[in-house]
Every structure is written in C-alpha cells, then in structure tokens.
Amino acid sequence: MSRELLAIIDQIGREKGIETGTIITAVESALVSAAKKKYGADHNVQVELNRHTGEIEAVTIKTIVDEVMNAQTEISLEEAREYDESAEVGDEIGALLEMEDFGRIAAQTAKQVIFQRVREAEWESVHREYSVRIGEVISGMILGQERRNYIVELGKTEALLPISQQIPRENYRRGDRIRAYLLEVKPSSRGPQIILSRARPEFVSKLFEMEVPEISEGVIEIKGVVREPGDRTKIAVVSHDTSVDPVGACVGVRGSRVQSVVRELRGEKIDIVTWTEDPRTYIGEALSPAVVDKVGINELERTALVVVSEQQLSLAIGKKGQNVRLASKLTGWRVDIINQMEYETERANERENEIAEALSREHEAHQAEEAAEALLHAEDQEAEGNVLNLPGVGAKMAALLAEHGFDTIVKLSEVEEKSLADLPGLGSKTAEKLVSSAKAYVLSLSEEAEEV
Numbered sequence: 001m002s003r004e005l006l007a008i009i010d011q012i013g014r015e016k017g018i019e020t021g022t023i024i025t026a027v028e029s030a031l032v033s034a035a036k037k038k039y040g041a042d043h044n045v046q047v048e049l050n051r052h053t054g055e056i057e058a059v060t061i062k063t064i065v066d067e068v069m070n071a072q073t074e075i076s077l078e079e080a081r082e083y084d085e086s087a088e089v090g091d092e093i094g095a096l097l098e099m100e101d102f103g104r105i106a107a108q109t110a111k112q113v114i115f116q117r118v119r120e121a122e123w124e125s126v127h128r129e130y131s132v133r134i135g136e137v138i139s140g141m142i143l144g145q146e147r148r149n150y151i152v153e154l155g156k157t158e159a160l161l162p163i164s165q166q167i168p169r170e171n172y173r174r175g176d177r178i179r180a181y182l183l184e185v186k187p188s189s190r191g192p193q194i195i196l197s198r199a200r201p202e203f204v205s206k207l208f209e210m211e212v213p214e215i216s217e218g219v220i221e222i223k224g225v226v227r228e229p230g231d232r233t234k235i236a237v238v239s240h241d242t243s244v245d246p247v248g249a250c251v252g253v254r255g256s257r258v259q260s261v262v263r264e265l266r267g268e269k270i271d272i273v274t275w276t277e278d279p280r281t282y283i284g285e286a287l288s289p290a291v292v293d294k295v296g297i298n299e300l301e302r303t304a305l306v307v308v309s310e311q312q313l314s315l316a317i318g319k320k321g322q323n324v325r326l327a328s329k330l331t332g333w334r335v336d337i338i339n340q341m342e343y344e345t346e347r348a349n350e351r352e353n354e355i356a357e358a359l360s361r362e363h364e365a366h367q368a369e370e371a372a373e374a375l376l377h378a379e380d381q382e383a384e385g386n387v388l389n390l391p392g393v394g395a396k397m398a399a400l401l402a403e404h405g406f407d408t409i410v411k412l413s414e415v416e417e418k419s420l421a422d423l424p425g426l427g428s429k430t431a432e433k434l435v436s437s438a439k440a441y442v443l444s445l446s447e448e449a450e451e452v
Contacts, residue, residue, distance in 0.1 A: 018121045024049050026117030031058060035097060044073055045097070059094035123191040126157045130194050131185045137206045138196075142176045152178065152196060165197035168230040170266055179264065181206060201225035204233050207264055211257045214239075214249045223275040226329040232318075233268060234286065234326045236275040247272050273330075279304070283335060286327035290316035293340060303334045307343045390437045392430075400425060413438035 009027070013020045031047040035058055039045070044061040062075040064087055080087040087093060140152035140159060150161040150172060161180060172178060180196035181203035187193075197203060205225050214220040219241050227233040239246040250272045251258050258270055273285040280295040283304050294307040308316045316337050317324050328335045338346070388398050390409060404423060406412045412420075412434060421431035 012118065018118065018125050022121045023118060024051065026121065029117060031056065035060070039097070046094070058097040060097055061092050061094050064089050064091045064093060119191070126194075127185060127187070127192040130154075130157075130182065130192070134182050134184060135202070135206075136182050137179050137203065137210065138182050139177065139179050140196075142172045142174055142178060144174055145172075152180070154194070157192075157194065159194035159196050161196045161198065165195070165199045167198050167266060167268070170198070170230070199227075199229040201227045201233070204235065204261065204265070204270075207261045208235065208250060208257075211252075211260050212250050214244060214246075219244055220246045220249055224330050226326050228322060228326065230266070230268060232271065232322060232326060233265070234271045234273065234288075234330050236273050236282075236286070236330055238275040247274055271326075279331070279333060283327065283331050283333055286330045287316050287323065287335070287337075290323065292316065294343070297333070301334075302332065303336070304331075306335055306337045308337060308339060310339045310341065313337065313339045390434065390441065392433065392437075397425075409438045409441045413442045 009020055009023045012018070013023055028047045028049055031049075032045050035045040035047065036043055039060065045058065046061060047056065047058045049056050062073055062080075064077055064080045065074045066077060066089055068074045068076050075093060077087065077089055080091070080093050083093060138154065140154045143151040143153050143158065145151070148163045150166070152159045152161055159180075159182075161178075165180075165183065178198070180198050181200055183195045183197040183200065185192050185194050202225070204227060205222050208222065209215045212220065215222065215237075220237055220239050223236040223238055225233065225235045235250075237246040237250055239249075249257075258272065262268060262270060271288045273282075273288050276282045276285070279297055279299075283295050283297070283306065284292045287306065290308060290312045292306050292308050292312070296305045296307075297303070306316065315323070318326075324335050324337055386398075386408070388395070390412075393401075400423065401407065401412065406415060406420075415435065417428065417431045417435050420426060420435060421428040423431075426434075
C-alpha cells in the first residue's frame with residue numbers, strides 16, 4: 001500500500017502540474033488533522049511520510065513532568081521511564097499512533113484536507129503559469145457557453161471568454177478550437193480566473209507579430225492599433241531598415257500574411273498604413289483606403305482639415321463615420337473632412353471677407369482723413385473769425401455768405417462792397433456795413449497781435 005500511495009501522489013503531481021513534495025506535505029498535514037480529530041485537538045501530533053518507502057509514521061509528543069496536569073500533552077516521569085530509562089523531567093517523548101485506529105470520520109477529514117490542499121496547490125500552479133503569460137496569444141477548445149460567456153479549455157485549466165471581449169456576430173460550438181489574447185488572471189474564491197479576449201487591439205498586434213517575422217525581429221515596429229471589432233482595424237507600422245517596406249512586409253506575397261490575420265478575425269477589414277512623424281502625411285495615410293488632396297492642421301488645438309474629391313468623400317468618412325473616427329484615434333488628431341467644392345467655396349468666402357475687411361479699413365481711413373481736414377478747416381475758421389460774431393449777422397445771413405464763399409470775417413473784409421451787394425437779399429447799405437464791420441474786426445485783431 002505504501003508504494004501505491006507514492007505512485008498515486010506522483011500521478012496526481014503529473015496531472016495537476018504540482019510538485020510531489022507539495023502533495024506529500026498536504027498528506028502529512030491531512031493526517032495530523034485526522035489524528036487530532038480522533039484523539040483531541042490538544043494532542044501534539046507529528047506525521048512523517050517517507051519519500052522513498054511510502055511508510056507513514058504518526059507520533060504524539062508529550063512533555064515529561066513530575067505531576068501530570070494535562071494527560072493529552074504531558075506524561076509522568078515514571079510512565080516515561082517505562083519506554084525510555086534515561087528519560088528526565090522536561091524532556092519530550094513520542095508514542096506511536098496506529099493508523100488503523102483513526103476511524104472513518106478521521107479518515108474522511110484527512111481526505112477532505114488532502115483534496116483542499118491539492119486544489120490550492122493546483123490553483124497556485126495555474127496562477128504562476130498563466131500570470132507570466134499575460135499578453136500572449138494562446139489556443140484552447142470551446143467547452144460550452146454560460147450566460148453568453150464562452151468556457152475555454154486550456155489543457156490543465158479553464159478560461160473565460162466574456163461577451164465583452166468577443167468579436168460581434170462570432171459564434172462557436174462545443175469542440176471548436178480558438179485563439180485568443182490572454183488579458184488577465186484574476187483571483188477568485190474558486191481559484192484563479194483566466195480572462196481571454198478576441199476584441200482587444202493587442203490581439204491584432206500579436207497576430208501580426210506571429211505572422212510577420214520582421215516584427216518579432218524588431219525590424220518593423222507597430223506604432224499603433226485601433227479597432228472596431230468585427231468591422232475594421234487600422235494598424236500603423238514603421239521600418240527601422242530603409243530597405244524594408246513596412247506595409248509590404250505586413251501584407252506579404254499576394255497578401256498571404258494579412259489574409260491569415262483576416263481569416264483569424266473572421267473577415268475583419270484591416271488597413272495597414274505607414275507611420276511618419278509628419279502629421280499631415282500621417283493623417284493622409286490613416287484615412288486609407290481614401291486618397292486625400294490636401295491636409296491642413298492646427299497644432300495648438302490638434303485639429304486637421306482634410307480636403308478630398310467628391311468621389312472620395314464617402315470612402316474617407318466611411319460607413320457611419322467609421323473610417324474618419326478610427327483615423328482620429330490612430331493619429332491622435334481630430335479630423336474634419338470636406339470635398340473640393342466645399343473647400344473652394346470656403347476659400348472664396350474667406351477671400352470675400354478679406355476684401356470686405358480691406359475696404360472697411362480703407363473707408364475708415366478715408367473718414368479719419370476727412371475728419372482731420374474738417375478739424376483743420378474748423379481751426380482755420382476759428383482763427384479767421386466767424387461771421388456770426390459781426391453785429392447784425394444772424395444764422396440765415398451767415399449761411400448765405402458761406403454759400404458764396406464768405407465763411408470768415410477775414411474773407412468778408414477783403415471783398416468789394418459792390419460784389420457783396422449783388423448777393424440776393426443784400427443791398428448796398430447792408431454790404432457796406434458788413435465790409436466796414438469786417439475790416440474793423442481784422443484791424444482789432446492786428447492791434448492785439450502787436451501788443452502781444
């Protein structure tokens with residue numbers, strides 16, 4: 001039986017991926033629990049399983065004392081010397097326990113402890129194995145479906161493919177083989193839970209890395225991947241070797257490499273574009289398969305205006321805006337698209353606005369010039385005297401004089417009386433009086449100037 005026990009332990013270790021020593025420790029711990037179940041929890045029991053013969057030795061350890069207070073953990077010196085004549089107070093002495101005496105309940109307890117310890121060791125082994133494989137693509141077989149989440153067998157354990165990580169419209173049956181991206185390993189009360197994903201952009205990156213040797217070798221680098229699972233993926237690549245075309249290498253001969261990835265993704269469209277540091281060029285590439293005419297950018301706001309022909313407009317935008325949306329995510333720029341006609345109309349409107357602004361500025365300048373001239377003229381009038389300052393000159397007469405060029409007293413003093421008398425509504429006497437008053441006014445101004 002002892003040899004058979006070792007064989008069973010060895011078999012369990014191989015099947016569960018657990019070290020033999022871990023299982024033996026679990027068995028020893030289980031037998032200790034069984035002994036305490038039989039003889040009492042206070043007993044100091046030690047169990048050892050021989051790694052070579054499979055023999056199990058169980059002993060209960062008691063301390064030698066003069067007066068026994070607890071029979072389960074202590075033994076008198078007289079009783080101890082019946083087993084060992086050299087025994088002394090304070091020593092410890094062990095007594096063998098018969099395994100056959102454990103009983104059915106104790107044996108059941110040992111069985112439960114062994115199962116629990118083996119299960120915990122198995123969980124630890126699974127967690128250790130798969131936690132270091134996070135980020136890899138692994139293969140498995142569909143076992144079934146639970147609440148629209150697929151259960152995937154990975155060999156020694158099972159994994160979960162949640163509905164949130166599935167490609168839309170993708171269905172599997174029991175026994176189907178699948179590949180998926182190992183997303184995370186989460187602890188739970190039922191052991192480590194391995195979460196898979198087929199919807200993450202990293203899944204596409206790993207598939208290309210498996211199909212394109214230049215990527216795994218570091219010659220080609222994947223700069224970015226954006227994806228709407230089941231519909232379209234955009235992947236930007238760059239080559240660190242000028243002799244290697246990054247897009248051509250990813251596509252492969254007659255599209256063999258990219259088609260392998262497309263088949264794995266159940267026909268999902270894949271746009272492979274060249275990454276570049278020039279944002280204008282990169283944005284134009286990201287809108288593939290559309291061909292763009294012009295790209296304008298606002299670096300401060302990280303926005304871009306892309307001009308395409310009328311024939312390319314729907315292709316550039318994509319179904320429900322998908323193409324431009326993915327291009328924006330890939331480049332990190334907010335992209336707006338207009339056709340050539342809209343661009344020309346917008347440019348014409350801009351030119352009209354510029355011309356209108358120029359005319360407005362010119363008109364404002366002209367108005368300012370006229371205002372300056374009017375101010376100078378007003379200053380000149382003030383210096384030469386206002387005709388309203390002459391006695392007998394009212395607003396009506398001042399308007400008549402100004403209409404015929406006599407808007408200042410100085411001008412009025414220089415005119416001949418006869419010419420002034422010919423004006424309508426004026427007579428010779430009025431003309432004579434006006435000229436005389438004007439000359440007197442001018443004379444008074446001259447005298448004041450001489451005094452100063």
